[in-house]
Amino acid sequence: MLLEEIIKEIAICRACDIWEHYKINVPPEGNWTARLMFVGRDPGREEIEQGRPFVGQAGRKLDALLKSLGIDRKAVFISNLVKCRPLNNIAPPFARAKFCADRFLKREIEVVSPKVIVCLGAEAARYLTGQVGVMSRIRGSVYKYGEIPVIPTWHPSYLVRLEKMDPEAYADRAWEMYYDVEKALNMADEE
Numbered sequence: 001m002l003l004e005e006i007i008k009e010i011a012i013c014r015a016c017d018i019w020e021h022y023k024i025n026v027p028p029e030g031n032w033t034a035r036l037m038f039v040g041r042d043p044g045r046e047e048i049e050q051g052r053p054f055v056g057q058a059g060r061k062l063d064a065l066l067k068s069l070g071i072d073r074k075a076v077f078i079s080n081l082v083k084c085r086p087l088n089n090i091a092p093p094f095a096r097a098k099f100c101a102d103r104f105l106k107r108e109i110e111v112v113s114p115k116v117i118v119c120l121g122a123e124a125a126r127y128l129t130g131q132v133g134v135m136s137r138i139r140g141s142v143y144k145y146g147e148i149p150v151i152p153t154w155h156p157s158y159l160v161r162l163e164k165m166d167p168e169a170y171a172d173r174a175w176e177m178y179y180d181v182e183k184a185l186n187m188a189d190e191e
Protein backbone atom coordinates (compact mmCIF):
# COMPACT_ATOMS: atom_id res chain seq x y z
CA MET A 1 0.00 0.00 0.00
CA LEU A 2 1.35 3.41 -0.91
CA LEU A 3 1.75 5.71 2.03
CA GLU A 4 0.87 8.67 -0.11
CA GLU A 5 -2.47 7.02 -0.84
CA ILE A 6 -3.45 7.11 2.81
CA ILE A 7 -2.48 10.78 3.09
CA LYS A 8 -4.47 11.58 -0.05
CA GLU A 9 -7.49 9.70 1.26
CA ILE A 10 -7.30 11.60 4.54
CA ALA A 11 -7.23 14.91 2.70
CA ILE A 12 -10.47 14.19 0.86
CA CYS A 13 -12.26 12.18 3.54
CA ARG A 14 -15.84 13.33 4.16
CA ALA A 15 -16.99 10.10 5.77
CA CYS A 16 -18.51 11.68 8.88
CA ASP A 17 -19.92 15.00 10.02
CA ILE A 18 -16.88 16.03 12.09
CA TRP A 19 -15.32 17.23 8.85
CA GLU A 20 -18.24 19.58 8.25
CA HIS A 21 -17.21 21.85 11.12
CA TYR A 22 -13.68 22.83 10.17
CA LYS A 23 -13.18 21.45 6.69
CA ILE A 24 -9.50 20.70 7.22
CA ASN A 25 -8.08 17.24 7.85
CA VAL A 26 -4.80 16.72 9.68
CA PRO A 27 -2.69 13.85 8.33
CA PRO A 28 -0.03 12.10 10.38
CA GLU A 29 3.59 13.11 9.96
CA GLY A 30 7.08 11.90 10.55
CA ASN A 31 9.27 9.07 9.51
CA TRP A 32 7.32 6.32 7.73
CA THR A 33 9.94 3.79 8.81
CA ALA A 34 10.05 5.01 12.42
CA ARG A 35 10.71 2.54 15.22
CA LEU A 36 8.64 4.65 17.59
CA MET A 37 5.11 5.92 16.92
CA PHE A 38 2.99 8.33 19.00
CA VAL A 39 -0.80 8.37 18.81
CA GLY A 40 -2.99 11.15 20.21
CA ARG A 41 -6.73 11.77 20.04
CA ASP A 42 -7.57 14.54 17.60
CA PRO A 43 -6.12 17.81 16.32
CA GLY A 44 -6.65 21.10 18.15
CA ARG A 45 -6.95 24.66 16.86
CA GLU A 46 -3.30 25.18 15.98
CA GLU A 47 -3.09 21.77 14.35
CA ILE A 48 -6.03 22.67 12.11
CA GLU A 49 -4.44 26.02 11.26
CA GLN A 50 -1.17 24.40 10.27
CA GLY A 51 -2.57 21.09 8.99
CA ARG A 52 -0.04 19.21 11.15
CA PRO A 53 -0.45 17.04 14.26
CA PHE A 54 0.84 18.10 17.66
CA VAL A 55 2.11 21.58 16.79
CA GLY A 56 0.17 23.53 19.46
CA GLN A 57 0.84 23.74 23.19
CA ALA A 58 0.59 19.97 23.63
CA GLY A 59 2.90 19.47 20.67
CA ARG A 60 5.49 21.81 22.15
CA LYS A 61 5.37 19.79 25.37
CA LEU A 62 5.86 16.61 23.37
CA ASP A 63 8.73 18.15 21.39
CA ALA A 64 10.46 19.25 24.60
CA LEU A 65 10.13 15.77 26.04
CA LEU A 66 11.51 14.18 22.87
CA LYS A 67 14.40 16.64 22.89
CA SER A 68 15.20 15.86 26.53
CA LEU A 69 15.48 12.19 25.53
CA GLY A 70 17.67 13.02 22.56
CA ILE A 71 14.96 12.09 20.05
CA ASP A 72 14.50 14.14 16.90
CA ARG A 73 10.80 14.68 16.17
CA LYS A 74 11.52 13.87 12.54
CA ALA A 75 12.74 10.40 13.53
CA VAL A 76 9.40 9.32 15.00
CA PHE A 77 5.91 9.00 13.56
CA ILE A 78 3.10 11.12 15.01
CA SER A 79 -0.58 10.47 14.42
CA ASN A 80 -4.07 10.77 15.88
CA LEU A 81 -7.12 8.56 16.15
CA VAL A 82 -9.23 11.27 14.52
CA LYS A 83 -8.01 13.37 11.60
CA CYS A 84 -10.47 16.28 11.97
CA ARG A 85 -10.99 18.75 14.76
CA PRO A 86 -14.20 18.04 16.66
CA LEU A 87 -16.59 20.97 17.12
CA ASN A 88 -15.70 23.06 20.20
CA ASN A 89 -12.88 20.63 20.84
CA ILE A 90 -15.30 18.25 22.55
CA ALA A 91 -13.98 14.71 22.51
CA PRO A 92 -15.84 12.68 19.90
CA PRO A 93 -17.61 9.60 21.28
CA PHE A 94 -15.30 6.59 21.24
CA ALA A 95 -17.30 4.90 18.48
CA ARG A 96 -16.69 7.92 16.24
CA ALA A 97 -12.98 8.00 17.04
CA LYS A 98 -12.81 4.27 16.30
CA PHE A 99 -14.59 4.77 12.99
CA CYS A 100 -11.86 7.18 11.88
CA ALA A 101 -8.99 5.17 13.37
CA ASP A 102 -10.22 1.99 11.66
CA ARG A 103 -10.17 3.87 8.36
CA PHE A 104 -6.72 5.43 8.64
CA LEU A 105 -4.65 4.87 11.77
CA LYS A 106 -4.98 1.11 11.46
CA ARG A 107 -3.49 1.20 7.96
CA GLU A 108 -0.81 3.69 9.00
CA ILE A 109 0.34 1.25 11.67
CA GLU A 110 0.47 -1.56 9.10
CA VAL A 111 2.63 0.53 6.81
CA VAL A 112 4.94 2.10 9.40
CA SER A 113 5.12 -1.14 11.37
CA PRO A 114 6.72 0.57 14.39
CA LYS A 115 8.61 -1.39 17.02
CA VAL A 116 6.71 0.35 19.81
CA ILE A 117 3.66 2.62 20.00
CA VAL A 118 3.15 5.24 22.72
CA CYS A 119 -0.49 6.16 23.36
CA LEU A 120 -0.87 9.78 24.38
CA GLY A 121 -3.95 9.75 26.59
CA ALA A 122 -6.82 7.46 27.42
CA GLU A 123 -8.63 7.43 24.07
CA ALA A 124 -5.62 6.23 22.10
CA ALA A 125 -4.93 3.69 24.84
CA ARG A 126 -8.49 2.44 24.64
CA TYR A 127 -8.31 2.02 20.88
CA LEU A 128 -4.93 0.31 20.80
CA THR A 129 -5.02 -1.74 24.01
CA GLY A 130 -8.72 -2.12 24.82
CA GLN A 131 -7.96 -0.75 28.29
CA VAL A 132 -10.54 1.67 29.62
CA GLY A 133 -8.95 2.11 33.02
CA VAL A 134 -7.65 5.37 34.43
CA MET A 135 -4.30 6.47 33.07
CA SER A 136 -2.62 6.37 36.49
CA ARG A 137 -3.24 2.59 36.51
CA ILE A 138 -2.32 1.71 32.95
CA ARG A 139 0.47 4.17 32.15
CA GLY A 140 3.94 2.75 31.73
CA SER A 141 2.63 -0.82 31.33
CA VAL A 142 3.27 -2.74 28.14
CA TYR A 143 0.22 -3.95 26.21
CA LYS A 144 0.04 -5.37 22.71
CA TYR A 145 -1.61 -4.22 19.51
CA GLY A 146 -1.22 -7.38 17.46
CA GLU A 147 2.46 -8.08 17.90
CA ILE A 148 3.42 -4.47 18.57
CA PRO A 149 4.15 -3.42 22.16
CA VAL A 150 2.04 -0.44 23.22
CA ILE A 151 2.79 1.84 26.18
CA PRO A 152 0.11 4.31 27.33
CA THR A 153 1.14 7.55 28.98
CA TRP A 154 -0.27 10.94 29.92
CA HIS A 155 -1.58 13.17 27.18
CA PRO A 156 0.66 16.27 26.87
CA SER A 157 -2.48 18.50 26.90
CA TYR A 158 -3.20 17.22 30.38
CA LEU A 159 0.33 18.16 31.45
CA VAL A 160 -0.14 21.64 29.96
CA ARG A 161 -3.29 22.13 32.07
CA LEU A 162 -1.78 20.60 35.19
CA GLU A 163 1.32 22.80 35.03
CA LYS A 164 -0.85 25.86 35.64
CA MET A 165 -3.20 24.25 38.18
CA ASP A 166 -0.89 22.16 40.34
CA PRO A 167 2.86 22.52 39.70
CA GLU A 168 3.77 19.80 42.20
CA ALA A 169 1.50 17.18 40.64
CA TYR A 170 2.70 18.38 37.26
CA ALA A 171 6.31 17.62 38.14
CA ASP A 172 5.36 14.05 39.11
CA ARG A 173 3.29 13.43 35.98
CA ALA A 174 5.97 14.97 33.74
CA TRP A 175 8.58 12.58 35.19
CA GLU A 176 6.21 9.67 34.70
CA MET A 177 5.73 10.60 31.08
CA TYR A 178 9.49 10.92 30.67
CA TYR A 179 10.01 7.42 32.08
CA ASP A 180 7.23 5.94 29.93
CA VAL A 181 8.64 7.39 26.71
CA GLU A 182 12.19 6.45 27.72
CA LYS A 183 10.98 2.89 28.28
CA ALA A 184 9.33 2.86 24.85
CA LEU A 185 12.50 4.23 23.28
CA ASN A 186 14.66 1.58 24.90
CA MET A 187 12.29 -1.15 23.81
CA ALA A 188 12.20 0.20 20.26
CA ASP A 189 16.00 0.17 20.15
CA GLU A 190 16.15 -3.41 21.46
CA GLU A 191 13.50 -4.93 19.21
Ligand code: URA
Pocket (backbone or CB within 6 Å): 040, 041, 042, 043, 044, 047, 052, 053, 054, 055, 056, 058, 059, 080, 157
Ligand atom coordinates in the same frame (compact mmCIF):
# COMPACT_ATOMS: atom_id res chain seq x y z
N1 URA B 1 -3.92 16.71 20.89
C1 URA B 1 -3.97 15.55 20.19
O1 URA B 1 -4.41 14.52 20.69
N2 URA B 1 -3.51 15.58 18.94
C2 URA B 1 -2.99 16.66 18.36
O2 URA B 1 -2.58 16.59 17.20
C3 URA B 1 -2.95 17.85 19.12
C4 URA B 1 -3.42 17.85 20.38
